[in-house]
Amino acid sequence: MEKEIEEATARTKAALEKIVNVWLSAAQPKNVPTQSSDSKFIKYKPSQQSAAFNSGAKERIIQMVEMPVDPLEPPKFKHKRVPKASGSPPVPVMHSPPRPVTAEDQQDWKIPPCISNWKNPKGYTIPLDKRLAADGRGLQDVQINDNFAKLSEALYVAEQNAREAVAMRSKLHKEMLLKEKDRKEHELRALAQKARLVRTGIAPAPAGPAPTPSWEKIREERRRERERERRLEAKDATMGKKSKITRDRDHDISEKVALGMANTGAGHAREVMYDQRLFNQEKGMESGFANDDQYNIYDKGLFTTQPTLSTLYRPKKDADFDMYGGADEQLEKVLRTERFKPDKAFTGTSDRPNKRDRPVEFDKEEKESDPFGLDQFFTEIKRGKKAWDKIGGGGTMKASAGSSMRDDYDGGGSGRTLLLSN
Numbered sequence: 285m286e287k288e289i290e291e292a293t294a295r296t297k298a299a300l301e302k303i304v305n306v307w308l309s310a311a312q313p314k315n316v317p318t319q320s321s322d323s324k325f326i327k328y329k330p331s332q333q334s335a336a337f338n339s340g341a342k343e344r345i346i347q348m349v350e351m352p353v354d355p356l357e358p359p360k361f362k363h364k365r366v367p368k369a370s371g372s373p374p375v376p377v378m379h380s381p382p383r384p385v386t387a388e389d390q391q392d393w394k395i396p397p398c399i400s401n402w403k404n405p406k407g408y409t410i411p412l413d414k415r416l417a418a419d420g421r422g423l424q425d426v427q428i429n430d431n432f433a434k435l436s437e438a439l440y441v442a443e444q445n446a447r448e449a450v451a452m453r454s455k456l457h458k459e460m461l462l463k464e465k466d467r468k469e470h471e472l473r474a475l476a477q478k479a480r481l482v483r484t485g486i487a488p489a490p491a492g493p494a495p496t497p498s499w500e501k502i503r504e505e506r507r508r509e510r511e512r513e514r515r516l517e518a519k520d521a522t523m524g525k526k527s528k529i530t531r532d533r534d535h536d537i538s539e540k541v542a543l544g545m546a547n548t549g550a551g552h553a554r555e556v557m558y559d560q561r562l563f564n565q566e567k568g569m570e571s572g573f574a575n576d577d578q579y580n581i582y583d584k585g586l587f588t589t590q591p592t593l594s595t596l597y598r599p600k601k602d603a604d605f606d607m608y609g610g611a612d613e614q615l616e617k618v619l620r621t622e623r624f625k626p627d628k629a630f631t632g633t634s635d636r637p638n639k640r641d642r643p644v645e646f647d648k649e650e651k652e653s654d655p656f657g658l659d660q661f662f663t664e665i666k667r668g669k670k671a672w673d674k675i676g677g678g679g680t681m682k683a684s685a686g687s688s689m690r691d692d693y694d695g696g697g698s699g700r701t702l703l704l705s706n
Contacts, residue, residue, distance in 0.1 A: 324348040 326346045333342060399410055399418040416422065654660070 324347070326348055327343060328346070329343050330338060330341075332338070334340070338344065396414060396417040399415055401415070404410070
């Protein structure tokens with residue numbers, strides 16, 4: 285029994301699926317309906333059984349083939365939708381009787397428009413109350429944190445403490461100023477009293493005992509300082525460094541001049557480090573320091589003391605003996621010979637080379653104040669001499685046989701010759 289039920293169910297399912305698949309394939313234009321190529325042969329006997337009909341055949345066989353369907357053929361029938369028939373009547377809605385609308389109901393029904401905080405494409409002027417209403421912040425209860433109260437209380441307490449501290453400091457400052465003022469007044473009174481006593485001739489009362497310096501302490505500090513310097517010098521000597529005494533011996537004279545140590549004599553007094561010419565000057569920068577026509581920067585020599593001059597330009601004996609050998613002795617021998625002496629010496633000079641104890645000094649050539657002789661001309665006029673007689677006196681013509689002698693200004697010749705011919 286169950287087997288038969290299952291077979292009937294399978295056949296029914298297959299038939300239904302076949303029908304559904306045909307309709308689905310017809311609804312889909314992509315899937316063209318397949319043409320069944322199975323042909324049927326039908327055998328029948330015609331009603332006319334005569335020799336003249338159908339060549340006298342008593343039976344006929346017909347092949348039945350389904351006619352092919354064009355897939356692109358439009359539908360032959362049009363489906364029309366028929367309106368739905370009226371069903372049951374609608375369910376009646378029961379309404380309460382109308383009530384008058386109160387102001388509260390109207391306010392509750394007012395819904396604020398959606399106002400954006402970023403966009404306003406129409407450019408409307410939106411009131412602030414509308415913006416606040418659109419935010420919905422009025423619908424929320426504002427909750428204030430308790431820490432705000434604690435913060436305000438702490439700030440108030442700190443302000444009170446700061447005010448008290450400032451008042452206390454100002455009070456102490458005023459007290460210190462008053463004490464300083466009293467002390468200065470007391471000192472001024474004491475000075476005035478002392479001046480009065482000195483003016484009257486009365487000896488002032490001796491003040492309190494002056495604090496005596498602790499000489500032992502000072503002496504001990506100096507001794508420690510000297511011992512420390514000796515240790516440092518000994519340490520530098522082991523490392524190859526020079527001490528304070530020996531490091532200034534091999535200085536060049538230009539370095540000594542720059543350092544203010546040009547006086548290298550052992551027995552002479554050390555020269556001061558500052559320039560004494562800057563003190564007690566009659567002419568300073570306010571008075572121009574010098575006349576306008578003077579070109580010398582310094583009004584005195586650089587080294588005026590004799591010990592400095594005698595040691596500054598004196599070469600060291602055998603200073604370069606280790607490097608150049610006996611070059612100094614050879615130079616002295618060459619200079620002693622008569623070979624390099626001139627036959628005729630310059631006027632105003634002597635052959636004896638004097639020992640130089642100062643730098644070479646040059647005298648500036650004095651320019652002639654009156655190159656055209658105008659001063660002499662005016663002095664002669666003042667004396668009453670006829671100076672106008674000499675002017676043009678040399679312009680007279682003198683006959684000479686080709687003489688080219690030029691007379692001076694007093695003789696009257698102009699220096700030009702003239703040849704006369706008959």
